[in-house]
Amino acid sequence: MEEIIHQVEGIDFHHPYTPYDVQEQFMNTAYEVLQRGEGQVGILESPTGTGKSLSLICAALTWLRNHKRSKYETSVIEAAQEFKDEPDWIVDQMLKRKREEILKQWEEREARLRKIRAQEKAIEERGSKRRRLEEGNARNSKKTDNSDDDDDEWLLDEGQDKDSSQDGDDTSGFSKETRVLMNKLGLGSLKTTEENEDISDNDIKFISELRRPTFPASLPDSLLSGNSSTEPEGIKHLPLSSRQRLCINPAVSRLGSLPAINDRCTELQQSKSKDRCQFVPNADNVSLTYKFRDSALATLPDIEDLFELGKKLHVCPYYASRTAVPGAEIITLPYPLLLQKTARDALGIKLEGNVVIIDEAHNIMDAVANVYASEISLNELKRARQMLGVYVKKFGKKLKGENRVMVAQVAKVVDGLRVWLEGAAEMKSDQGIVDPNTLLRSKGIDQINMYKLIQYIQDSKLAYKIEGYVAKAESEGESDVSSTIRSTPILHGLLSFLVSLNNLSSEGRIFYHKVSKDDIKLSYLLLSPTHAFSSIASSARAVILAGGTMSPFEDYTAHLFPGLAQNKITTLSCGHVIPSSNLCVWTLSSPRPKSDTKSMEFEFSFQKRSDKSMIYELGTAILNICTVVPDGVVIFFPSYGYLDEVVSVWSEAIAGQPKTLWEKLQTKKAVLRETKGGSSDEVLAQYSEAILGENKPSSQATTNRNGALLLSVVGGKMSEGINFSDRLGRCVVVVGLPYPNIHSPEWKARIEYIESTTLERLKVTCPSTPRSEALIIAKQAARDFYENACMRAVNQSIGRAIRHRNDYAAIVLVDRRFAADRIRTKLPGWIRGGLVEGSENGGLGQMMGKLSVFFRGKKTSLNT
Known part of the structure; x- marks a missing residue:
C-alpha cells in the first residue's frame, strides 16, 4: 500500500484549473484504486459543488493514458525477449520495426480523427439539434395508409x-x-x-466536463521522439x-x-x-x-x-x-444497459480488464431493483384478454400449428392471473406477499412450459403484433373494438412479468397491492442487488462508485460486494470546498433548552408525530427561522401525508390569536408546497420567482415578505436533482427521520431476507457463533439496512443546499434522534464537520441567536 501511495503522489492529473485540496485527495484516491486493479472497489463521496465529475474524468483518463503507455513499453520489452539469443543488431532492428509499427498505427488513427474534428468544427449545429429531433419525431408520427393487405403485417409468421x-x-x-x-x-x-x-441533460453536462481537460498521448515518449505532431491526443468517448x-x-x-x-x-x-x-x-x-x-x-x-x-x-x-x-476510451451508457449481462453482450462490451465508474451512485441499489422490477394490473389483464379476442377474431382462421397453440396458452395465462387477482381483490388486506405456487395453480397455468412460452412471445413478436393491430383497428374506429383498449404496451408488460415469474429466486418476491376500488396489481421486487450486480463486481478490473451523498457506506459493501476482502475496498468521504464559516448545522431537539425540565422534545416518530402541540411548536420554530433567514428556506417532511397533516394543524384557528400560524408564515415569506403527483417544475418556478423575480406582484409589494418558504418531502421530486444554490437555499430544514414503513409487505420481506442471508453467511464464515448471538447480529444487520435507507434519503435532501465554493447555508435537523451518535455517524463528513457542538441541548432561543449571527456575518462580508 505504501508503495502505491508513493507512486500516486505528485502525479499531474491535467486538471484544467488549480484543484482544491479535496479534489487532489479525490483524484489521488481514485487513481490509487485503478492502479491497484485486481478486483479493487472504491466508494467515494465528494459533495456536490466540489467538481466531482471533472475530478473523476481527470483521475480516470490520467490513469488510462499512463496504463496504455506502460502496456506499449511492455509490448516492446516482450518483443525483445523473443530475440534475446540473437545478435544485438538483429534485436535492435526488430525493436525499431516494432516501435515504427506501433507509431504508424497511432499516427494514422490520430490523423484520421484530427481531419474529422476539423470538418466537424466547421459545421457545428449543436444549438438546434433538440428542435430538429422534436420536429422529426412529429413528422414521423403521421398515419400510414391503411389497406386490407396491410393487415398481414400483424399476422404471425408461419414456421415458429x-x-x-x-x-x-x-x-x-x-x-x-x-x-x-x-x-x-x-x-x-x-x-x-x-x-x-428519461431524456435528461446529464449526458450533455458530462460531455462539457469531458471537453475541459487535455491529456498527453497514450504512447510513451520513447516512441514519440521526433514525431512532428504536437497536438494532444483527443479523448475517445462513445455514448450508448x-x-x-x-x-x-x-x-x-x-x-x-x-x-x-x-x-x-x-x-x-x-x-x-x-x-x-x-x-x-x-x-x-x-x-x-x-x-x-x-x-x-x-x-x-x-x-x-x-x-x-x-x-x-x-x-x-x-x-x-x-x-x-x-x-x-470512455463508454457512457444508462443503468439498464450496464446492469444486464445480456445487454452488455449484445453491445459488445466486455468488462474483463476494464474499469466501471458509476457517478451519482447513491441510488445504484434502487437502480438495480428497478431494472429487474415488473408489474401487471387486473385492468391491464382484462384489456390484454380483450386484445387477444380482437386479434383472434381477425386472424384466428389463419393461425396454424404452434401459433394457434401458443396464442391459446397466452390467453390461458392471462385468464389465470386475472382470476387470482379477482380473488385477491376480496381480501381484507390492501397489500401482501404472493405465494408463486398458489398464483401458478390458478386455472392450471402451472401446467404450461413458461420458459417455452416466453421464448415464443419474444421470437414471434406476439406482443408487438397484437398491440399493433389493435391500435390500428382502434384508430379506424371499428365497432367491435372497445374504447377501453389502448395502444399502451400491456402485453409487453405481461411478458416482463412472466420473465420475472419464471426467474424467481430467493432474492425476489411477488406482491399484490390494491391500486383502487376497481383495480389491483401484481408486482415483482428484487430484495437484494447482490446477485444481479455480481457479474460486474467479479468481472471488472476495478469498480468505482462515486456520488455527492454516498453516506452511509455500509450497504454498498454488504450488499453489492459481500464476499470481497476488506483490503480490496477503499472508502473516502471528502470535505467540502467551502470554508467552515459558510456552514452552520444545528440539531434542534426541543423548543427550549434541555435544562428546562418542562420542555417537550421533538420526536417525529410514527407513534408521536401527530401530537398537535408538537406540530404547533414546529411551526413556531419555522416561523422564527423565516424571520432571520433571508431569501429561500426549504423544509423536508417525512411524507406527503404528514405534510398535509401539518398544514392542517397550522391552519387551525387558535383562541385569542387573530391569525393562524399558516397565515403568519405567509406574512414572512411566500409559502409554496410540493404535492404528490403535482408539477414540480411549476412549483419551483413560482418559488424562484418569489426569491429572484424583479417584478413582484402588487400583493407582495405591500407586505414585508422576504423570499419564499418551500414545503417539500424527503424522497420527493424536490429532494433529488434540484439545486437550491445561493439565494434559493439559505436554509434547509429536515423534520424527523423518514423511515420507510416497516410494516409494509415489501419491507417485511426485505428485513426477513437480510436476516436469513446474514445467518447463512455466519454459518459459513463463523460456524462457532452461538445461535442466540447470530440472531442478534442478523437483526442488527437488518436494522442497519433499514436505518441506512432512511439516512441516505436525509443526506440527499441536505445536499440540495451548498452547491459551490462561495455558497453558504444553514441546516437545521429537527428531531431529538439526530443527536444520537448512531445517526450522526451516518451523516456525510462535511455535515458532521459543520455541526454546532452542543446544539442538541440549546433549544430554539440559542438556535435563533446562532442563525442571526451567522447571517449577519454573511451580509456584512458581502457588503464589504
Whole structure:
C-alpha cells in the first residue's frame, strides 16, 4: 500500500484549473484504486459543488493514458525477449520495426480523427439539434395508409418452430459477408431487455466536463521522439443508448414505446421481412459504418450527435456505434444497459480488464431493483384478454400449428392471473406477499412450459403484433373494438412479468397491492442487488462508485460486494470546498433548552408525530427561522401525508390569536408546497420567482415578505436533482427521520431476507457463533439496512443546499434522534464537520441567536 501511495503522489492529473485540496485527495484516491486493479472497489463521496465529475474524468483518463503507455513499453520489452539469443543488431532492428509499427498505427488513427474534428468544427449545429429531433419525431408520427393487405403485417409468421426459436433473429437471408459483419455488430440471436431512460441533460453536462481537460498521448515518449505532431491526443468517448433514442427509421421510431420499437426493429432484420431496414449496417454500407465509427471517436459526441450523424450518413446509429466500442476510451451508457449481462453482450462490451465508474451512485441499489422490477394490473389483464379476442377474431382462421397453440396458452395465462387477482381483490388486506405456487395453480397455468412460452412471445413478436393491430383497428374506429383498449404496451408488460415469474429466486418476491376500488396489481421486487450486480463486481478490473451523498457506506459493501476482502475496498468521504464559516448545522431537539425540565422534545416518530402541540411548536420554530433567514428556506417532511397533516394543524384557528400560524408564515415569506403527483417544475418556478423575480406582484409589494418558504418531502421530486444554490437555499430544514414503513409487505420481506442471508453467511464464515448471538447480529444487520435507507434519503435532501465554493447555508435537523451518535455517524463528513457542538441541548432561543449571527456575518462580508 505504501508503495502505491508513493507512486500516486505528485502525479499531474491535467486538471484544467488549480484543484482544491479535496479534489487532489479525490483524484489521488481514485487513481490509487485503478492502479491497484485486481478486483479493487472504491466508494467515494465528494459533495456536490466540489467538481466531482471533472475530478473523476481527470483521475480516470490520467490513469488510462499512463496504463496504455506502460502496456506499449511492455509490448516492446516482450518483443525483445523473443530475440534475446540473437545478435544485438538483429534485436535492435526488430525493436525499431516494432516501435515504427506501433507509431504508424497511432499516427494514422490520430490523423484520421484530427481531419474529422476539423470538418466537424466547421459545421457545428449543436444549438438546434433538440428542435430538429422534436420536429422529426412529429413528422414521423403521421398515419400510414391503411389497406386490407396491410393487415398481414400483424399476422404471425408461419414456421415458429423449434429451430427459429433457438436461432432467434433469422439472418439466413443475408450474405456470408453481411452475417459476419452483423455478428461483429451484435446483430443476431442475442436478446437484451432495454428500459426506457428519461431524456435528461446529464449526458450533455458530462460531455462539457469531458471537453475541459487535455491529456498527453497514450504512447510513451520513447516512441514519440521526433514525431512532428504536437497536438494532444483527443479523448475517445462513445455514448450508448436504446433504440428509442437512436432509431432513425421513421417507420420504427414513430411507434413510441420502447418494447414496440425493439420488436419492430428486430423483425425488419429477418429474411422474411418484406421491408428490411435500409439503415442497418451490412456489406453494402460498411464504408459508411466505419465513417460513423471514426466520426464518433473524433468528436466527443452526445446521444443527439450520434442520432444526427446516423441521419447524415444514412446508417443506423444504434448498431453502427458498436463498431466504435473497441476504440473508445470512455463508454457512457444508462443503468439498464450496464446492469444486464445480456445487454452488455449484445453491445459488445466486455468488462474483463476494464474499469466501471458509476457517478451519482447513491441510488445504484434502487437502480438495480428497478431494472429487474415488473408489474401487471387486473385492468391491464382484462384489456390484454380483450386484445387477444380482437386479434383472434381477425386472424384466428389463419393461425396454424404452434401459433394457434401458443396464442391459446397466452390467453390461458392471462385468464389465470386475472382470476387470482379477482380473488385477491376480496381480501381484507390492501397489500401482501404472493405465494408463486398458489398464483401458478390458478386455472392450471402451472401446467404450461413458461420458459417455452416466453421464448415464443419474444421470437414471434406476439406482443408487438397484437398491440399493433389493435391500435390500428382502434384508430379506424371499428365497432367491435372497445374504447377501453389502448395502444399502451400491456402485453409487453405481461411478458416482463412472466420473465420475472419464471426467474424467481430467493432474492425476489411477488406482491399484490390494491391500486383502487376497481383495480389491483401484481408486482415483482428484487430484495437484494447482490446477485444481479455480481457479474460486474467479479468481472471488472476495478469498480468505482462515486456520488455527492454516498453516506452511509455500509450497504454498498454488504450488499453489492459481500464476499470481497476488506483490503480490496477503499472508502473516502471528502470535505467540502467551502470554508467552515459558510456552514452552520444545528440539531434542534426541543423548543427550549434541555435544562428546562418542562420542555417537550421533538420526536417525529410514527407513534408521536401527530401530537398537535408538537406540530404547533414546529411551526413556531419555522416561523422564527423565516424571520432571520433571508431569501429561500426549504423544509423536508417525512411524507406527503404528514405534510398535509401539518398544514392542517397550522391552519387551525387558535383562541385569542387573530391569525393562524399558516397565515403568519405567509406574512414572512411566500409559502409554496410540493404535492404528490403535482408539477414540480411549476412549483419551483413560482418559488424562484418569489426569491429572484424583479417584478413582484402588487400583493407582495405591500407586505414585508422576504423570499419564499418551500414545503417539500424527503424522497420527493424536490429532494433529488434540484439545486437550491445561493439565494434559493439559505436554509434547509429536515423534520424527523423518514423511515420507510416497516410494516409494509415489501419491507417485511426485505428485513426477513437480510436476516436469513446474514445467518447463512455466519454459518459459513463463523460456524462457532452461538445461535442466540447470530440472531442478534442478523437483526442488527437488518436494522442497519433499514436505518441506512432512511439516512441516505436525509443526506440527499441536505445536499440540495451548498452547491459551490462561495455558497453558504444553514441546516437545521429537527428531531431529538439526530443527536444520537448512531445517526450522526451516518451523516456525510462535511455535515458532521459543520455541526454546532452542543446544539442538541440549546433549544430554539440559542438556535435563533446562532442563525442571526451567522447571517449577519454573511451580509456584512458581502457588503464589504
